[in-house]
Amino acid sequence: MKDVARLANVSVSTVSRVINSSIPVDEATRLRVEKAIQQVNFKPNLIARSLRMKSTNLIGVVVPELQHETFTSFIKFAEESAEARGYNLVIGSTNTNPETEERFIENLIRRNIDGIIFSRVSDHSRVLKLIDRTKIPIVIIDRSLAREDIPAVVLDNYGAGAMAAGHLLSLGHLSFACITGPLDISINRERLAGFRDTIMTGGGRLDERYIFEGNFKYDSGGRGADFLLDTGADFTAVWAQNDYMAIGAMNRLAARGFSIPGDISIMGLDNIEHSWMIMPALTTMAQPFRQMCESAVDLIVKASRKETTDASRIVLGPELVIRETTAPAGAGSRKLVGH
Amino acid sequence: MKDVARLANVSVSTVSRVINSSIPVDEATRLRVEKAIQQVNFKPNLIARSLRMKSTNLIGVVVPELQHETFTSFIKFAEESAEARGYNLVIGSTNTNPETEERFIENLIRRNIDGIIFSRVSDHSRVLKLIDRTKIPIVIIDRSLAREDIPAVVLDNYGAGAMAAGHLLSLGHLSFACITGPLDISINRERLAGFRDTIMTGGGRLDERYIFEGNFKYDSGGRGADFLLDTGADFTAVWAQNDYMAIGAMNRLAARGFSIPGDISIMGLDNIEHSWMIMPALTTMAQPFRQMCESAVDLIVKASRKETTDASRIVLGPELVIRETTAPAGAGSRKLVGH
DNA sequence: AATTTCCGTGAAATCGATTGCACAATCGAT
């Protein structure tokens, strides 16, 4: 900057003012400075600026892992939104390990990061205290926390369950099964409640024995299918609370001789890439990940500019994606197995 | 830091020396300082340090997109390695858009980033000049460039092609087809060369008409299968140069009545998650992504510490993953269609 | 003509660390 100043025959203060247009500068000198900036191809050093301004234009994104498409989607869309607003992303995956979480957050704080988008915080970790102390804007995404004072962007989980039930009921299904995610996580209980309630009021039945608790991974879908089948196979529709488990269940059902969707209809949730790469293509519900991330980034940008301070909670609805794994009840040749 | 200094009754210089153990400090005062640091829970501000040291402990990772699993793997493994060395990751996806690429790199440079891991640079972009000018360590990953003076970590692409051919030859296949990636990218030509050469020396044949140029996406696998089938279906084994295309081709082949692997064996490359979630599970080759990223991070860390200055090129081999889509030739009931 | 207002500019402080240099204290050797 000194070079530019010398070249334009002004002080560094003036150069700074031209760059940031913070305070009006005489037209003539402004042009002179701009020309000098061009000449030496000067780009302000962001570190020095950050030190002075206490703002880095960096957003941290913390996810439990980078394997599941859910989380890579978060990163993808967050990156998109951040880039559009002139922010860069610092990412970290924590394996839900409180220690890693803490170390990472600590680092971000020391880097004076502008905000953090956090997915699947371990509730019991001391991380939240860490954040409270430093007053860094934080947005929880995908999973709400017990604490209502922290901004969050989440799916309407109850609505998702209701939507799954609604679609299947409309196809004439009456006997249901469900493969859930871990039920100690509240969003999964909400999803189940929406599913169950809608089935009830729609005149269908969801026997408690036909609820299998999985872990969101492919394998547990297969285990779920086995469990349900062995319990007594008198259901015609299965909803798995994410696509990985839905695909796992579907493959197992097919392997055990059931036709999809002839004998059994199956639905997932997430609309991951795999869901349309398999045969038959999976009927599922898309989570509005792009919008979620956009909102999250927005919240942080605004908060870091102190434009708002209210802890808002944004709830977004899923979108039904009908493909080939759901069909009218009784389309296949299978007889319901009694017990 | 001033608070700590006052509390411990020393100067800030001494506090700094305790923190960095750069210069010996008297045992007694060191303990006093450490206690003071504990008391005020002091953590050095990394921005100030970066400004002074001209080193940020940040590594940039630039990928063309965050959709394909290949690139999310890069990020995942790079994050792992970086975290282990005390670095954080700044990521950006460019859509291979030279403008976005430039903007992003520019940003990283202005942030005084320690190094950049770059995947699939657009060769014609002005980015490399940009980087040359600032002397930031850079490592190309996954795809080599014409310029030999830039460090790179790449797959042994010729070897991968050879490995695919070898496996299929060992199963007795003699008539081959190949679905390639874009052939203007050198790595794909190398893969094809390895495939072709090994088939030749192994006594098989790869008719030029049975080479279809895809674009690495799912759809082009299906198109490739159609093309090959319509050209004349006298091949018993297909290698697609990545898993997405392999799965696309496999689904189309199945849809057109061929049994996999009975009639036609099929192989991919990458070992993406989808590859074992489909039925039948895909035989493929795993790229050593973890090792690639580890090497890349290592190169950057070393370069940024000026421990080495030589532009090394690291070549790593793939690993064969045999699953269910390859079988001995002639296992199925299909008769080869002559023409 | 004197006073006030306004605008543009520069000098210097600031952000929070690291480090070169100078100096004081300790020690051992002559």
Add this chain to the structure above:
DNA sequence: ATCGATTGTGCAATCGATTTCACGGAAATT
């Protein structure tokens, strides 16, 4: 007792920006 070497510490400069404050001169007001 004197000297040189060694060790530990503090002062002040530095990194590269932003911003407060003060000041000079032009314009506006009386």
